[in-house]
Amino acid sequence: MSTAPATVDGPLLTADGVPLKESLQISLRRSKMRALLLVLPPLLFLIFLFVIPIGNMLTRSVDDNLINDVLPNTFAAFETWDKKSEPTEAMFEAFYKDLRDADRTDIGKASVRMNYANPGWRSLIKRTARKIDKMEPPYKEAFLKADDRWLDQDFWRSLGIMKDRVTFGYYLNAVDLDYDYDKNIIQQDEERKVYNLLWWRTIKVSIIVTIACLLLAYPVSYLLATLPMRIANLLMICVLMPFWTSLLVRIVAWMIMLQQNGVVNDTLVAAGVLSDENRLSMMYNFNGTIIVMTQILLPFMILPIYSVMKTIPPSYMKAAQNLGATPTLAFIRVYMPQTIPGIGAGCILVFIVAIGYYITPELVGGKDGRLIGNMVAYHMQRSLNWGLAAAMGTILLCVILVFYWVYDKIIGIDNMKMG
Amino acid sequence: MSSENALVRFVDIQKSYDGEALVVKNLNLDVAKGEFLTMLGPSGSGKTTCLMMLAGFEPATHGEIFLNEHPINRVPPHKRGIGMVFQNYALFPHMTVAENLAFPLEVRHMDKSEREQRVKRALDMVQLGKFGDPRPAQLSGGQAQRVAVARSLVFDPDLVLMDEPLGALDKNLREQMQYEIKHIHENLGLTVVYVTHDQSEALTMSNRIAVFDDGIIQQCDPPPVLYEEPNNAFVAGFIGENNRFVGKVTEDSGDTVKVEIEAGAVVVAKKVNVEGVGSRSTLSLRPERVTVDPEAGSLPNIFSGKAEELIYLGDHIRTRFTVLGHDDFIVKIPNSAAHARLKEGDTVNIGWNAEDCRALDPSD
Incomplete structure (x- = not known):
């Protein structure tokens, strides 16, 4: 006991006089380092393949830097213009300087961006840029000689949309709104309105698929959880089978089943249930998307519900019946409330996957079964309007977060069980 | 009822x-x-x-x-x-x-x-x-x-x-x-x-x-x-502790039977659940019904036993004897002043009443 800390008021010391806290930290440092090393690979993975891309998407959706970097002089000159009179020589000169100094590919990219503000910019700049080397002052005439559209004030006024380095134009476009040339928010032209319809359809499909999955998954999960092990295992294999089959194979199988001359229709016609001209259209439309997505996402609903049901001992149902409840009442009052964590997890999982789904609608959706995910893909791959695609992705993320928040309010996130 | x-x-x-x-x-x-x-x-x-x-x-x-x-x-x-x-x-x-x-x-x-x-x-x-x-x-x-x-x-x-x-x-x-x-x-x-x-x-x-x-x-x-x-x-073994011997019935006198445990050692027991002479029987005896060092002739069953192990449990001393070739014979000796103190290895006489020793079915 002679080595015990002598001080009564001061910090507690170890036998050799080092403060206890310090010595504790040293002894814990090794295990902390080891823990850090273990989580490092997934942490890096997450940062490089999740955090950075998402951050990139968020910036891209509001980013208008490129155009401002390529055309600095033009925008400076644009600010001095009264937007009513004819474009001035100073503006043409500024434009000339920018086109002359800028890199060719940057001009290309900028012209694509400008095309969103006013379709026509791209061809206008392309034709002008071709002759830029031979141009001499006065530039206004030289520009007009290259293309007489340069007198059109709409082109010049559309620069107003792009003059800020941060733009919400993509977000507006994503919900069928637009800027006018003075940056007032206006409705998109009627014939260009497509997105709102798609948003509603996407949410509708996700909700229908989630509910359909829940209705189908609940009895299956109950069977899985209550049947004897041997039969339950067999059933489980059937549930998991889709995971072992390629997504495409499954979708094609559905096409064969459901199309106009498919197995289902042929059977119904042969059985006399349907006449030949009244064949059901279950493929390449809204129905097709719902049917196939429900089948594909079903396991995501079954597994969490099953894993929760598995933990509910049968004695609860027995106790409820012993206390006087009919089997139905016992199921509703005692069994079902205990499966809510599983239902919640399954619904959130299916809904999140469904809202961003894209392959199935692409293949079986036809015209009225396309979802917002297909639009994102279209803008990523075809139109190369990445700003718009990023804005849509961000909105999608926000919708999911909102649903998540609602779920947390109603059921509570700690109540969720994935297994 | x-x-x-x-x-x-x-x-x-x-x-x-x-x-x-x-x-x-x-x-x-x-x-x-x-x-x-x-x-x-x-x-x-x-x-x-x-x-x-x-x-x-x-x-x-x-x-x-x-x-x-x-x-x-x-x-x-x-x-x-x-x-x-x-x-x-x-x-x-x-x-x-x-x-x-x-x-x-x-x-x-x-x-x-x-x-x-x-x-x-x-x-x-x-x-x-x-x-x-x-x-x-x-x-x-x-x-x-x-x-x-x-x-x-x-x-x-x-x-x-x-x-x-x-x-x-x-x-x-x-x-x-x-x-x-x-x-x-x-x-x-x-x-x-x-x-x-x-x-x-x-x-x-x-x-x-x-x-x-x-x-x-x-x-x-x-x-x-x-x-x-x-x-x-089964019941005798399942409820409480009991000492058991397995032997052959040699004499049946209505209320009691004589059971031969090993060559020459015959126990007198109460007839409860045995077939008759010649059949096998399990004898069951509660540890607290055994008397240590009884007066000669006071009990029908008196045998010599060797104390193998003593466990002190406060109110009684649990003693394991070797009796009639069984080394798992348990006796609960009350912890009273009157009782002689045994040591491990001592050999003493132990005895019990025919009434307390029940002749039962040959279990297995």
Whole structure:
């Protein structure tokens, strides 16, 4: 006991006089380092393949830097213009300087961006840029000689949309709104309105698929959880089978089943249930998307519900019946409330996957079964309007977060069980 | 017991799960009103199956169960009105304690004020008057156990079944709960059918104990009878401690038999359950009925034994002897001043009455 800390008021010391806290930290440092090393690979993975891309998407959706970097002089000159009179020589000169100094590919990219503000910019700049080397002052005439559209004030006024380095134009476009040339928010032209319809359809499909999955998954999960092990295992294999089959194979199988001359229709016609001209259209439309997505996402609903049901001992149902409840009442009052964590997890999982789904609608959706995910893909791959695609992705993320928040309010996130 | 005041009657009950083996073989048992009957036996002996058949969760394969003289084989569990305490309590985790207790009243469409009154009364009965609000997960094991008892009683059933309700509690709490359940049983005049594999629990609580083994009731008697007058070798071995010898009956004189254990050593025992001369028999003798160093000729059975091991237990000294070639013969020597102190390795005479040594069936 002679080595015990002598001080009564001061910090507690170890036998050799080092403060206890310090010595504790040293002894814990090794295990902390080891823990850090273990989580490092997934942490890096997450940062490089999740955090950075998402951050990139968020910036891209509001980013208008490129155009401002390529055309600095033009925008400076644009600010001095009264937007009513004819474009001035100073503006043409500024434009000339920018086109002359800028890199060719940057001009290309900028012209694509400008095309969103006013379709026509791209061809206008392309034709002008071709002759830029031979141009001499006065530039206004030289520009007009290259293309007489340069007198059109709409082109010049559309620069107003792009003059800020941060733009919400993509977000507006994503919900069928637009800027006018003075940056007032206006409705998109009627014939260009497509997105709102798609948003509603996407949410509708996700909700229908989630509910359909829940209705189908609940009895299956109950069977899985209550049947004897041997039969339950067999059933489980059937549930998991889709995971072992390629997504495409499954979708094609559905096409064969459901199309106009498919197995289902042929059977119904042969059985006399349907006449030949009244064949059901279950493929390449809204129905097709719902049917196939429900089948594909079903396991995501079954597994969490099953894993929760598995933990509910049968004695609860027995106790409820012993206390006087009919089997139905016992199921509703005692069994079902205990499966809510599983239902919640399954619904959130299916809904999140469904809202961003894209392959199935692409293949079986036809015209009225396309979802917002297909639009994102279209803008990523075809139109190369990445700003718009990023804005849509961000909105999608926000919708999911909102649903998540609602779920947390109603059921509570700690109540969720994935297994 | 006459069958008129029997609340429960099992008549020729047989039960099989797989159609190949019988779990319960021809059970006939009456439980009287107000009785505390314990079904005691090793696991797999069929006692829980009997309870489940009575509660209605398992159908009887053959025979009929009567409750208040009504056959109940076809009555579903929720219409039997039998209270039950489950092994792991089965308190509904998503309801508060009060909601758990109110559940049986609610499904009986009792109105709210009476419900609350009854819940309060039931909680007071198990000394948990202020514990209405927490969820079952927030309760200690003992509290959860009390709530389970309260819930099984809240709708005033005549009959309460308990399926090893104290198995999950530690020893002290278990003993305390044994008394509490016993008192509740006495105060309310309940009929209780209680399943356990713990013999001391059964002895403490029961009016009668039905000892199960291999799907058959081996003996059904009040605790003192069961302990002091076991009918067969299984019961003798299962209830309390006993010394046993196996030998051959050489002489049958009506009340007593002489059994030859080994060459020349013959024990005089009370004839209980043996066939007659020439058959084999198990002799059963309680450790506290053995006298150390008796006067010569005072007892019919006196043999010399060697003390192998002494364990000091305060009120008595547990001594292991080698007697008649058996080295596991236990004697409980009271710790009194009058008694001679033995040492390990001492050889003394030990003896017992023919009355205390019961000649039973040859068990295995």
